[in-house]
Amino acid sequence: xxxHYPYCLLFVLFALHCGQSIAQPAPRQLSLQEVIALAQSQSxxxxxxxxxxxxxxxxxxxxxxxxxxxxxLEGTLPNFSRTINPVTQPDGTIEFKPVSxxxxxxxxxxxxxxxxxxxxxxxxxxxxxxxxxxxxxxRYNGNPAIIGLEQPLFAYNALSWxxxxxxxxYEESQRQYVEEREEIAVKATNLYFDLLLAQVNQxxxxxxxxxxxxxxxxxxxKYKLGRLSKNDLLQLRxxxxxxxxxxxxxxxxxxxxxxxxxxxxxxxxxxPFNLHVPENIPKTTVATALALAEARKNRKESINxxxxxxxxxxxxxxxxxxxxxxxxxxxxxxLTKQGLDLSDIYNRPDNQQRARIGFTMPLLDWGRQRSVTKxxxxxxxxxxxxxxxxETNFEQAVMxxxxxxxxxxxxxxxxxxxxxxxxxxxxxAKSTFLIGRIxxxxxxxxxAEKDQARRAYITSLxxxxxxxxxxxxxxxxxxxxxxxxVAETGGGGVILNYNHSWPSGEICSCRF
Numbered sequence: 001x002x003x004h005y006p007y008c009l010l011f012v013l014f015a016l017h018c019g020q021s022i023a024q025p026a027p028r029q030l031s032l033q034e035v036i037a038l039a040q041s042q043s044x045x046x047x048x049x050x051x052x053x054x055x056x057x058x059x060x061x062x063x064x065x066x067x068x069x070x071x072x073l074e075g076t077l078p079n080f081s082r083t084i085n086p087v088t089q090p091d092g093t094i095e096f097k098p099v100s101x102x103x104x105x106x107x108x109x110x111x112x113x114x115x116x117x118x119x120x121x122x123x124x125x126x127x128x129x130x131x132x133x134x135x136x137x138x139r140y141n142g143n144p145a146i147i148g149l150e151q152p153l154f155a156y157n158a159l160s161w162x163x164x165x166x167x168x169x170y171e172e173s174q175r176q177y178v179e180e181r182e183e184i185a186v187k188a189t190n191l192y193f194d195l196l197l198a199q200v201n202q203x204x205x206x207x208x209x210x211x212x213x214x215x216x217x218x219x220x221x222k223y224k225l226g227r228l229s230k231n232d233l234l235q236l237r238x239x240x241x242x243x244x245x246x247x248x249x250x251x252x253x254x255x256x257x258x259x260x261x262x263x264x265x266x267x268x269x270x271x272p273f274n275l276h277v278p279e280n281i282p283k284t285t286v287a288t289a290l291a292l293a294e295a296r297k298n299r300k301e302s303i304n305x306x307x308x309x310x311x312x313x314x315x316x317x318x319x320x321x322x323x324x325x326x327x328x329x330x331x332x333x334x335l336t337k338q339g340l341d342l343s344d345i346y347n348r349p350d351n352q353q354r355a356r357i358g359f360t361m362p363l364l365d366w367g368r369q370r371s372v373t374k375x376x377x378x379x380x381x382x383x384x385x386x387x388x389x390x391e392t393n394f395e396q397a398v399m400x401x402x403x404x405x406x407x408x409x410x411x412x413x414x415x416x417x418x419x420x421x422x423x424x425x426x427x428x429a430k431s432t433f434l435i436g437r438i439x440x441x442x443x444x445x446x447x448a449e450k451d452q453a454r455r456a457y458i459t460s461l462x463x464x465x466x467x468x469x470x471x472x473x474x475x476x477x478x479x480x481x482x483x484x485x486v487a488e489t490g491g492g493g494v495i496l497n498y499n500h501s502w503p504s505g506e507i508c509s510c511r512f
Contacts, residue, residue: 027271027272027273027274028271028272028273028274029273029274029275029276030273030274030275030276031275031276031278032189032192032275032276032278032465035188035191035192035261035265035275036184036185036188036189036192036469038188038265038266038267039184039185039187039188039264039265039266040181040184040185040188042265042266043184043188043264043265043266044266045184045187045264046181046184046266049177049180049181049184050177052173052176052177052180053173053174053177053487056170056173056174056177057170059170060166060169060170060173063162063166063170066113066159066162067113067115067159067163068112069110069111069112070109070110070111070112071108071109071110072108072109072111073106073107073108073109074106074107074109075104075105075106075107076103076104076105077104077105077106078102078103078104079102079103079104079105080101080102081099081100081101081102081103082098082099082100082101083098083099084096084097084098084099085097085099087099098134099132099134100132100133100134101130101131101132101133102129102130102131102133103128103129103130103131104128104129104130104131105126105127105128105129106126106127106128107124107125107126107127108124108125109122109123109124109125110122110123110124111123113159114151114159115157115159115160115163116157116160117151117157118151118152118155118156118157118158118159118160119149119150119151119152120149120150120151121147121148121149122147122148122149122150123145123146123147123148124143124145124146124148124334125142125143125144125145125146126142126143126146127140127142127143127345128140128141128142129141129342138340139338139339139340140338140339140340140341140342140344140345141336141337141338141345142336142337142338142345143334143335143336143352144334144335144336144337144345144346144349145334145335146332146333146334146335146352147332147333147334148330148331148332148333148334149329149330149331149332150328150329150330151328151329151330152326152327152328152329153326153327153328153329153359154321154324154325154326154327155321155322155326155328156317156318156320156321156322157317157321158318161310161314161317164310165307165310165311165314168303168306168307168310169307171303172300172303172304172307174487175298175299175300175303175476175487176300177487178476178485178486178487179299179300179473179476182469182472182473182476182485183473185469185472185473186466186469186470186473187264188261188264188265189462189465189466189469190462190466191257191260191261191264191265192261192275193458193461193462193465193466194257194260194261195254195257195258195260195261195275196275196277196458196462197257197455197458197459197462198250198253198254198256198257198258199254199274199275200454200455200458201250201253201254201455202247202250202251202253202254204250204451204454204455205243205246205247205249205250206247206250208243208246208247208447208451209240209243209244209246209247211430211447212236212239212240212243213240213243215236215239215430215433215434215443216233216236216237216239216240218434219232219233219236220233222436227436228436232439232440235440235444236440239444258272258273277458277461278461278465279416279461281409281412281464282409282468282479282480284479284480285406285409286402286405286406286471286479287402288398288399288402288403290477290479291398291399291401291402291471291474291475291477292395292398292399294475294476294477294484295394295395295398295474295475295476295477297484298475298476298477298484298485299394299474299475299476301390301391301394305387305390305391308383308387309380309383309384309387312376312379312380312383312384313380315376315379315380316373316376316377316380318376319372319373319375319376320373320376323362323365323368323369323372323373324361324362324369325359325360325361325362326359326360326361327357327358327359327360328357328358328359329355329356329357330354330355330356330357330358331353331354331355331356332352332353332354332355333351333352333353334351334352334353335349335350335351335352336349336350336351336352337349337350397474398474398475401467401470401471401474402471404467405464405467405468405471408460408463408464408467409464411460411464412457412460412461412464415453415456415457415459415460416457418453418456418457419453419454419456419457421453422446422449422450422452422453422454423450423453423454425446425449425450426446426447426449426450428446429442429443429446429447430443430446472485
């Protein structure tokens with residue numbers, strides 16, 4: 001048994017090593033595009049954006065339903081009353097009599113609004129039954145069919161204005177959805193490079209610690225042989241200690257950045273992951289004229305400006321319509337009949353007509369009408385000035401972003417070359433130091449320049465990709481595929497077609 005003990009111990013150690021290997025899977029490799037796709041599909045912010053889009057879609061459905069025929073059923077069933085009421089007698093005296101009655105009515109109405117005029121056309125069928133339980137009597141009264149029209153004159157037509165404004169509001173929400181998804185891409189890019197830079201710093205710190213430790217070991221031997229001063233030896237020892245502290249801080253920064261990215265993109269597992277350095281830079285150089293044209297065509301601002309102008313014009317129309325001469329027409333034509341039985345109502349019913357014209361006209365308002373209208377007009381003018389300034393600011397933001405994108409794109413090549421040169425120079429300096437031909441100061445300078453060049457390269461990549469996705473957000477245009485970024489049709493939502501100028505002259509091609 002004792003002969004087999006060493007083999008059993010080796011087997012147990014091997015099994016524990018295998019178990020640790022299984023329990024610690026290899027880090028997952030993630031690219032920038034994969035992180036953005038995860039953020040746009042499963043992050044909490046993406047779910048909020050999707051919910052907001054669904055909300056705007058159902059609001060749009062609600063608005064459209066107001067312009068379609070409405071069928072409603074109304075009634076009172078039953079309306080029973082048992083009381084003692086004063087009853088006037090034939091001789092003029094009043095006696096209190098018990099009364100037990102029931103009134104039942106039912107009505108079916110089909111209505112349709114007339115958006116160009118703001119009126120409403122309706123067809124109604126009414127039925128009423130009266131029961132007197134004390135006298136055992138039943139009577140029926142009804143209107144088999146009534147056609148009616150309600151039409152305001154000279155009043156503010158909310159239906160007509162909403163028909164112009166609400167489609168723009170819905171299309172604006174759809175473009176807002178695309179912009180918010182691109183904003184998620186920008187945020188994910190920032191968090192991606194925060195973690196990537198932390199991982200690069202971690203890698204730099206680990207390599208520096210290993211290199212400095214190796215150099216310190218070699219320096220100890222050279223010091224024993226009298227070929228190195230104690231000052232240089234202590235300087236190398238200090239470099240080892242500083243590298244150890246830098247690695248500890250780098251590990252903490254990496255854990256913090258990884259947690260922030262993991263929480264944002266919605267990763268539920270705790271498995272480690274490494275990030276690729278996104279060095280595949282798009283070759284496209286963006287022209288300012290193209291970016292401006294696409295931004296004007298694709299962004300929500302073009303629709304937003306048009307909607308706000310219409311809303312200001314609507315308020316002017318409301319101020320004029322609500323404070324001046326107003327009139328309304330109400331007219332109905334139908335059939336009516338009463339009888340002892342329900343069938344009597346449909347047996348040769350009589351004609352029934354009603355017509356009414358009402359009006360209101362202010363005679364003395366001490367300038368109120370003029371003041372309200374003037375305020376609305378000035379608000380419209382102010383809105384136009386504000387929109388003009390916002391248009392200028394938006395165009396300036398797009399042009400600035402284009403210049404930044406092109407500048408950062410050209411800078412990457414320089415920082416990449418500097419990174420390669422600094423790395424090679426450090427290796428040469430380290431080898432030269434080992435044979436005693438340069439000082440420790442020169443080696444430290446080469447080390448600092450190597451680390452600085454590597455960080456500068458990663459930072460330039462970070463700024464470029466942030467500018468890349470910010471430019472996409474500002475223009476809603478994919479410059480690589482040379483096509484607009486549009487919202488996917490989902491949740492029953494339909495993207496509306498618009499032909500836009502900037503900002504006036506837009507044509508809405510959606511249909512109610």
